[in-house]
Amino acid sequence: QTCLIHFIKRIFQRLDQRMEILSAGEIRLSNLEALTILREVKEDHTKKKANKRKNDRLLTLVLESIKYLEESPAGQQEESNIKDFVSNMQQFCQDENCFLTKQEFLQLVNIRPSKPVDIQLLIKESQDRLSEEQVDKILEIVGCSIPGTEEEEEGEEEGGEEEQEEETADAEALDEGEGK
Secondary structure, eight states, rough: OOHHHHHHHHHHHHOOOOOOOSGGOOOOHHHHHHHHHHHHHHHHHOOOOHHHHHHHHHHHHHHHHHHHHHHHHGGTTTHHHHHHHHHHHHHHHHHTOOOHHHHHHHHHHOHHHHHHHHHHHTTTTTHHHOOHHHHHHHHHHHHHHHOOOOOHHHHHHHHHEEEEEEHHHHHEEEEEEOOO
């Protein structure tokens, strides 16, 4: 993500020398925001035809970045999804008295975790800070607020069906054991 921000900054510096970066370390963008900026850069870049060779190289980088981001959860998101997610998470954090950093919020939006292990990777010291119920609630909020790619959503549906089948098989095994 940091590389993407630096990449975008370099693009803007080359396209428009008027832009001034005040503090490079304090800008954090969601992948959706980066995708929006890259699409605008693409439009501006295709309108300008000066210095064709440099334009082609830059346009290639922009197009590859756009392709990558469109295949990520950011490609399915809209600004309203992120606003809903943030408001739901803020309410959850307030109700549950658990606090997440801005960086953790951003990671949840960008990566769209679907399993508890994903939460462990995204939220620092999550085992100490969050209970299993809180992790499940975060995953529920993420799943309801932020649309994912078709592959992710199919995987979640299949995962749910597999869990139900396992629970059914476990229940049947218990019933057979009690009958003996």
